[in-house]
Amino acid sequence: MTEIDTKSATVLLRxxxxxxxxxxxxxxxxxxxxxxxxxxxLPARQANLSQHLALLRHTQLVDFAQDAQTRCxxxxxxKLIRVLLEELARNEAPASKTTxxxxxxxxxxxxxxxxxxxxxxxxxxxxxxxxx
Amino acid sequence: MTEIDTKSATVLLRxxxxxxxxxxxxxxxxxxxxxxxxxxxLPARQANLSQHLALLRHTQLVDFAQDAQTRCxxxxxxKLIRVLLEELARNEAPASKTTxxxxxxxxxxxxxxxxxxxxxxxxxxxxxxxxx
DNA sequence: GGATTGTATTCGGATATGCGAATACAACAA
DNA sequence: TTGTTGTATTCGCATATCCGAATACAATCC
Numbered sequence: 188m189t190e191i192d193t194k195s196a197t198v199l200l201r202x203x204x205x206x207x208x209x210x211x212x213x214x215x216x217x218x219x220x221x222x223x224x225x226x227x228x229l230p231a232r233q234a235n236l237s238q239h240l241a242l243l244r245h246t247q248l249v250d251f252a253q254d255a256q257t258r259c260x261x262x263x264x265x266k267l268i269r270v271l272l273e274e275l276a277r278n279e280a281p282a283s284k285t286t287x288x289x290x291x292x293x294x295x296x297x298x299x300x301x302x303x304x305x306x307x308x309x310x311x312x313x314x315x316x317x318x319x
Numbered sequence: 320m321t322e323i324d325t326k327s328a329t330v331l332l333r334x335x336x337x338x339x340x341x342x343x344x345x346x347x348x349x350x351x352x353x354x355x356x357x358x359x360x361l362p363a364r365q366a367n368l369s370q371h372l373a374l375l376r377h378t379q380l381v382d383f384a385q386d387a388q389t390r391c392x393x394x395x396x397x398k399l400i401r402v403l404l405e406e407l408a409r410n411e412a413p414a415s416k417t418t419x420x421x422x423x424x425x426x427x428x429x430x431x432x433x434x435x436x437x438x439x440x441x442x443x444x445x446x447x448x449x450x451x
Numbered sequence: 452g453g454a455t456t457g458t459a460t461t462c463g464g465a466t467a468t469g470c471g472a473a474t475a476c477a478a479c480a481a
Numbered sequence: 482t483t484g485t486t487g488t489a490t491t492c493g494c495a496t497a498t499c500c501g502a503a504t505a506c507a508a509t510c511c
Contacts, residue, residue: 189408191345193338196407200336205469206325209332213323218428219421222488235470237489252418256478256487259421263413267406274402275328276321281379281395289351289384289391296350337499354458367500369459388457388508 202246203271207231208239211260212268215249219261334378335403339363340371343392344400347381351393 203209210229214220220228225236240260243249248268251258262268335341342361346352352360357368372392375381380400383390394400 191341191404191408191410193341193345196341197336197338199407200332200341201468204329204332204336206329207469209323209325209328213325219425223486232471233488234472234490237487238470241489247413250413250415252416252421254418254422258488259418259425261416261421261424263415264411265414267409267411270406271403272323274399274406275331276323277399278323279396279399281382282397283382283395284384284393286384286386286391289393290386292393293351293391333498355456364501365458366460366502370500373459390458 199246199248202243202248205239207235208243211236211239211243212248212262213272215260215262216265216269216272219252219259221254221257221259223257225260331378331380334374334380337371339367340375343368343371343375344380344394345404347392347394348397348401348404351384351391353386353389353391355389357392 203212207229211225214225214228222233222236222240225231226233229236231239240249240251244251247263249260250263251260253259335344339361343357346357346360354365354368354372357363358365361368363371372381372383376383379395381392382395383392385391
């Protein structure tokens with residue numbers, strides 16, 4: 188479980204996290220399209236689509252190839268995008284665990300880390316906490 | 320490639336798309352933790368963590384089990400979350416295609432859909448487009 | 452009882468995002 | 482040259498998100 192750079196991962200995720208952009212990526216996952224193709228397929232205006240495409244370009248999720256007057260957009264990171272889309276499509280059902288299960292898991296984890304000492308806490312400075 | 324509901328997928332993705340929340344999910348992927356555990360691990364204050372956890376609960380990405388005074392948070396959709404984190408960790412390099420490649424792909428796709436007629440466009444009403 | 456601990460919620464202001472309207476611009480057509 | 486087509490960009494405002502400060506609240510301790 189390699190640690191990821193949450194800051195830069197967030198930039199990518201924010202790009203995904205919009206209905207129109209997600210729909211664009213979904214369409215592009217079927218094949219390259221130009222802006223006017225997308226205009227026909229999605230409920231959004233040209234200027235708006237160009238804005239979203241600009242964002243997707245800046246995050247390097249898509250790129251385009253110029254074909255005379257038109258720009259054909261395509262997925263620049265097809266695997267990443269397809270895996271995410273598939274996982275979203277799968278839509279795993281939320282599962283709940285009992286308190287007992289969690290206690291057991293926690294105990295097991297703490298046992299594993301016995302050697303490592305906890306870093307000393309600076310004894311909880313809670314801001315003010317005075318009442319009127 | 321099942322079509323996803325972009326609207327609801329976006330709700331999930333927005334929950335992921337924040338550095339602190341992503342870090343929380345990463346920590347929880349290692350095992351259940353309570354809020355104070357997270358306070359020690361992440362550069363964020365308790366109130367703020369609780370706010371993010373509330374959001375993650377509402378999107379059903381996490382849930383908690385009450386253990387006396389403390390709440391042990393855990394991943395409610397571990398597979399979804401781990402797949403996303405792994406894919407982000409992999410960090411696929413952006414690839415660019417030549418105009419020729421794209422033309423070929425497009426041609427192949429259009430050939431496949433020959434039978435299906437295009438829906439008639441209402442001949443491009445562009446807003447005003449007058450100049451001073 | 453009061454104090455402490457673990458956690459959640461509310462409020463308010465700063466900042467960011469989303470989108471339409473307008474416009475820019477380049478290639479091409481007539 | 483003027484018009485048209487395909488696309489991008491800028492501006493401004495409406496809305497959403499973020500976070501700290503303050504506070505709420507329940508359980509436990511003394």
